[in-house]
Amino acid sequence: MASAQHGQDHYYVPESSPWPIVAMISALLMVFGLALWINAVGLGAWIFFAGFILLAVMFYGWFSDVVRENLSNVYNAQVSRSFRQGMFWFIASEVFFFLSFFGALFYLRTIALPWLGGEGYLAMTHQLLYSGFEAVWPSAGPQPTAGEFEAMGAWGIPALNTAILLSSGATLTWAHWALKKNDQKQLIWGLIATVVLGFIFVGFQAYEYIHAYRDLNLTLEQGIYGSTFFMLTGFHGFHVIVGAIMLLAVLGRAIKGHFSPHNHFAFEAAAWYWHFVDVVWLALFVFVYWL
Template structure:
């Protein structure tokens, strides 16, 4: 196939990947919704959907990698990839903004109102007389029972240092790639992947401790809900970012990138730095304040 020039935009052949991804996502969502509503078949449907989605993504991204290695992409295509990644990360910013917004509203608006401040005086006196609007809270009636919070200066601080360090090692790996030092890239990028896995291990330990020893669960009122929604979704993003960086490590090992042509690596790095920034906000507003 002829190589595209600066005025040509590569148009791939028709692919079954989009429709297969739609079917996989539909199966996944039907499964998780049914599972949460107590259907016995929901759990297995969910895992079938997850497996199908992983298979489709592997097939789809493999095709993109093959096209890139074949030299089908020019500067125009590279710009479109960059714009696509920017908009994707922006959508992720809005995703987390919604959860941070829920935390802000619950803490600074709903909680004082339930505690009898402003227009909530009558509500407090008639329905929850004596309720103290102190954060963290399980809400009036102590939904989910009494619980304890996780100190910010234990595992959360350790995980903060781990993620900050991983951002440094990834930046070093990127500079090594620009210098065409593949051995250094593999070393520092591999260390970044290990740090990502270490973060996930400590977060799992934190969750086990919270459920088993502190009675802090998803059912622990508004605090439990916002805590696990924010930290849980962030953990899922760390897992995704770790997988992306592991794939980049394998591609570097195969010699797929050059100092001037490595946007896939850059995209994974952008995503990882985004995950780092979200954690810093999460550590401050969920654990410290």
């Protein structure tokens, strides 16, 4: 009771933790190992995966400590607001991360490509260097090196994945309603459905990449179209995997009965992230696949 009362009266400050140092070491190993791996030097791949495993251990240990603190009732309203503000700014940073890629796509399509095609004040450059180049999107650029390719259409797996991801947002909202009315069974089934749909999305995207490389000759080497296509969809796919893992952890906690209608920030944080991923995909579908 004294601990609970202390949590209500004071902003909780945790004890010294080894996890920030572990995070630093894991990041160092991953970056160092990746640099060696890319340059085909020695044990680069092993060092990278050792850092990745250490990173996973760090996440598990650190978040386990936070869960124990939450269940010990040491957090007050101000701590809860801090968690929400932190998640808000994290998602805000992710918004600007994707905006940078969408900005690059906009610049390439509406400014750089017309210039290379002879529009504006670079018409003389076009005549001297790329007189046979037509500024038509999709394009590998004025000097393609990987042969002809076919652009990925919107009405197939991308449209199916759009329906899947939007459906996952609906099942997650259904789970959220259940949590607010303290319906444990509906909460668990809603989370299960969301996680399953998320991994189905990733599976279809992996198949789409295989189809792109094998049948369309659409690779990272296909100039500006190939690089922007795989960078945008690839990073989004990575975020879907991260979001699905977050929801899987939330599902485990829901099964253990950790959440109540008035104490479920972990669920809310994962849900915010998942809905953010949904919105980014809608923008991807329109500007990368459709237009």
